[in-house]
Amino acid sequence: MRRKPRTSGLWLACALLACSCFAAAGDLDESPRHHVIIIEGMRFNPPTLTVHRGDRITxxxxxxxxxxxxxxSKAFDSHSVASNASWSYTAHRSGSYAYVCRFHPTMHGNLIVQ
Incomplete structure (x- = not known):
């Protein structure tokens, strides 16, 4: 009678190791996200938004x-955004970016890029 080699324990260990590697890689893979800031009532809402590099803000x-x-800092400028219109920006550099409405300087916001 011929015996099969004992590989089931080794195969199971390799499978578990591969699964844990894929799970760890998935945790690191953060796809860019999309965030929305509403301009209404002479305010930016939310007034402060934290995003990651590569995220898009509208x-x-x-x-x-x-x-x-x-x-x-002149990092971004939407120029005039008409009523019922939008403008998008993709954050590429980390930092804290205070911004205003050039037409209404009392309107302030802050974009934090991590």
Missing amino acids: WVNKDLFPHTATAN
């Missing part, structure tokens, strides 16, 4: 008049 203007989202 400002949606729900006011009756145009606004901008203009970074003080």
Whole structure:
């Protein structure tokens, strides 16, 4: 009678190791996300937003008049965003970016990119 080699324990160990490697890689793989800032009532909502590099941020203007989202550092500038329109920006560099509406300087926001 011929005996089969004992490989089931080794196969199980390799399978468990492979699964744990895939799970760890999946935890590290964060796909870019999409965030929305609503412009309404002369405010940016949320006023402060934290995102990751590669994420896309869209400002949606729900006011009756145009606004901008203009970074003080000049990192981004939406130019005029008409009523019921939107503008998107993809965050590429880490940092904290204070921004305002150039038409209404009392409107302030902050974008934090990690």
